[in-house]
Amino acid sequence: MILQETATLPNGVEIPKLALGTWMIEDAEVAEAVKTAIELGYRHIDTAQAYGNERGVGEGIRDSGVPREQIFLQTKLAAEAKDYETAKAAIQGSLDLLGVDYIDLMIIHSPQPWMEFAGEDRFFEGNLAAWKALTEFYEAGKIRAIGVSNFQKEDLDNLIDNAAVAPMINQVLCHVSNTPFELIDYCKSKGMLVEAYSPIGHGQILDNPEIKAMADKYGVTVAQICIRYVLQLDVLALPKTKTPAHMKTNAELDFVISDADMETLKSMEQIKDYGEASMFPVYGGKL
Incomplete structure (x- = not known):
């Protein structure tokens, strides 16, 4: 069962391959979503400071009745925290809001502040300062693993070449x-794991006839094909949903996509329509 499968981070920490993503789930609603996911067998929960729902995520974990050490909790340092003191305060803020003694994995949400995403300035010094703060919490045992998100090769090299601890994971679209x-x-060549956010293409991919035909062939949904595809790339998957039925089917992945069909999916023409989410920088928009 996929919910019981794990990968191993460079420092030996095990991380479940399938997570519940909580982006766009309101703080007042996320506790119930997290609790439901845990009841269904999820043990990896992903949130972020930018989501504004860390408090609710922590509540859901506590209310689940499952021991804290059995839940892998991941959050993200705000993209705007590009100096040491700001990052340090923000990390402690996540611990306080989540109401936990430690975070399993904390990552820098973006190499650039969102308003400057994809710009020329890569904020190398700012990322090193934020990384220093994360590293100190990691070495103090308050964070079990540290990584990044949306980092490109040059951003990764900045940390690999200049920091005492290398990134352990990169979460990417x-x-x-x-x-x-x-x-x-490249991430794998440097010993990092990779996580996929929006593994279902943020919903717009669900209407693609070619993927739908392939899903029909396997007797599964388009969402299931998309999640399975990511996992077969040896990448972790973080599908986001607050719907219990979707949480359940997203984890029903007891099938294997053939090599030929994987090649078809790998070479598929890019679908650029992210619907209402197109305004967000990671999908090519501008806030």
Whole structure:
């Protein structure tokens, strides 16, 4: 069962391959979503300071009745925290809001502040300062593993070449029709794991007839094909939903996509329509 499968981070910490993503789930609603996911067998919960729902995520974990040490909790340092003191305060803020003694994995949400995403300034010094703060919490045992998100090769090299601890994971936009193969290979060559956010293409991919035909062939949903695709790339998957039925089917992945069909999915023309989410920088928009 996929919910019981784990990968191993460079420092030996095990991380479940399938997570519940909580982006766009309101703080007042997320506790129930997290609790439901845990009841269904999820043991990896992903949140972020930018989501504004860390408090509710922590509540859901506590109310689940499952021991804290059995839950892998991941959050993200705000993209705007590009100096040491700001980052240090923000990390402690996450611990306080979540109401936990430790965070399993904390990552820098973006190499650039969102308002400057994809700009020329890579904020190398700011990322090193934020990384220093994360490293101190890691060495103090308050965070079990540290990593990054949306980092490109040059951003990763900045930390690898200049910091005492290398990034352990990179969380990136990755789905059928938009898979950063070179970046994934580079991360793996440096010993990092890779996580895929929006593995279902943020919903717009559900209407694609070619993927729908393939899903029908396997007797599964488009969402299930998309999540399975990511996992077969040896990438972790973080599908986001607050719907219990979707949480359940997203984890029903007891099938294998053939090599030929994987090649078809890998070479599929890019689907650029992210619907209402298109305004967000990671999907090519501007806030």
